[in-house]
Amino acid sequence: MKSCLEADSLLKSYGHKVILSDVYLRCETGELVALWGRNRSGKSTLFEIVFGTVRAEHSFVRINEKVVTGKAYRTGQIAFLPQYHFLPPDLKVRQVLRLAGMSHVTSLFQGGGMPVESERLKNLSGGTLRLLEILYVTTRPVPFLLLDEPFSGLSPVLVEAVSHYLQDLSKEKGLVVADHNHCALCAIATRHLLLADGCLRSLAAPELLKGDYLP
């Protein structure tokens, strides 16, 4: 049975600038939704509001037709990969792998860069840390994942490995992914959304991004 995440009537402004104006987002399990938008268009804010860590002037989140009254992350139905590093730096790689439920090297690390398990996260490179963050978030036992710039800081080989990994994951989970790596995301997305001028528009094809997003 398919699950469905809906965020409706999202309204957010900073001062006089309206970031999100009556936005509607829908994602079902089994699909990978690409969220496009220029810098400062409000993609991260949208994710944070849906996740429940930023308060909007108005927001309405539903999971499987059930209205989420509190913070969505408390429901255990949604996980969020922010664009910044968020894992506690004092943790060891081993602990993250254990939390991710995997004590062995996964397919994510086949492209190289598997860190030493006794290494602390603060000593890792940005790309390796990003891989561990992706691993941690994507292995949460939740049906929906919000991924904000998952490809940032990754080498092309790792971008490809992560792309395949996310594509496999989208068969059982619902993913909403925002990233500026146009080629990688276009190749795996099943649906495209464009956030511009505070409004979220559905695009029939990624070619329609020209002008609003692509040069």
Next chain:
Amino acid sequence: MNAHEQIRLFCHAKFAAYAIFYRGVACRSLFAALFLGGLAAIGSADWFSQALRLSSLFYPTFGLAIDAGFRFLVRREEFRFYQNATCSVVELYVVSFVISLLSAVPFFYLSRLL
């Protein structure tokens, strides 16, 4: 993944998050409590027992407050890690306060015996 396995993973992640959070709290709080307790006990006749008594009082209070200040100012983004394990900030600090209080009680009574 079946429902039982999902609940197991959910609980494991939550308790692991509490443990990881409290480990950080304990380090900073203990250091702050010992420092403040030692400082406040200067001049008292029985410095050691007074410092121990005050430190055990400061550990779940000022220690926790100092840790909260540090995290909110320097490591705010770390909260996303705990939120991904369905733990809210308030919940984390309530759990930490209870554990800190319980671990400070024996030291408080020990200081009265000395």
